[in-house]
Amino acid sequence: MRYATIKLATFISRPNRFIAHCQLAGELVVVHVKNTGKCLELLIPGVLVALNYLPSPQRKTDYDLVAVKTVTRWINIDSQIPNALAAAALNQGQMTLPQLDAISLVKREVVFRDARFDIAGTTGHGRNFFVEVKGVTLVNGKVAAFPDAVTTRGLKHVETLIQAQRQGYQAYLLFIIQVPQIEVMTINRALQPELAAAIATAQANGVQVLAYNCQVSAAEITIDRAVRFDLQQPFELPPIPEP
Incomplete structure (x- = not known):
């Protein structure tokens, strides 16, 4: 982009x-x-x-x-970019989703129950899936974390992903880290421990949690590679520099 x-x-x-x-x-x-x-x-x-x-x-x-x-x-701090990057990467075959192959259809902004997921799609074998995308800008060194502010909407999305998984969809929580040079993605548990607990429950129910970092310049951002998601990875807030 x-x-x-x-x-x-x-x-x-x-x-x-x-x-x-x-x-x-x-x-x-x-x-x-x-x-x-x-x-x-x-x-x-x-x-x-x-x-x-x-x-x-x-x-x-x-x-x-x-x-x-x-x-x-x-x-990059543009909150509208991650969804577009993810959809384009899936459509162009630049991103793979575990347990799925031959994705034949990708749609944006699809309603499921009382929530709206960022991406929905179907494989050539008729398997339906949902992807909820979260942009990430909070980093410390080579560790990225989500969120940087309490998100009730994000918590609801995780809970709804669990419901979708239980109803036969394959559900994904996808973090697009809008930062280069990241090696691991985690949750800011100190800020929102209930979100970390919900994601642990989601993983136990089969929801896949993925993370990709990006190459970023002043004028461009592109998805780079998959990075490890570790719910137990320690994270400290970066210091706020003096002006």
Whole structure:
């Protein structure tokens, strides 16, 4: 996935979860932040950010803040990207789902009971499956964790995946880590232990939990490779640098 027109800017402040102030070519601009998570360890005053220029009369801002440059790497924070990456990878055969082969149909945003899953599909042998996709931006070194804020919606999705698995579907929880150089994916148990417990129950019922990291630049993000998911992997929140 490549953004149309990327401009590099300096992050100044984030008055609320939807907008940020950035310095671009000597001008202070208001931009839309494409992630409602806290991102406190990323959006530090003075950090380099990537802005996608999308002017339109229907928009309140001309720019979307889509990526942040840390000391060692770019991190994509666009919350709409993971679903598109996953669907494209499945359609193009770049991603495999354990226990399935010959995927013949992939659909987006499919309702099941009182929930909406990101992806649904069918194999050539008539096996139906669901995939719920979660984007990940919280990392410390080579370990990634989800979530960075308590998610009741995410918990409900896991519970519904269990119901789908019990009704004969093959269910998947897929983490798209929007960060390069990651070796293991886990759950932020200190923040939301009930989510970790629900995922353990899901795995015991046959729900498959997968994780893929990405290659990321200011203007582009692509799925890289599968990484290990370990529910017991220790995780410490990264320090928040001084401005």
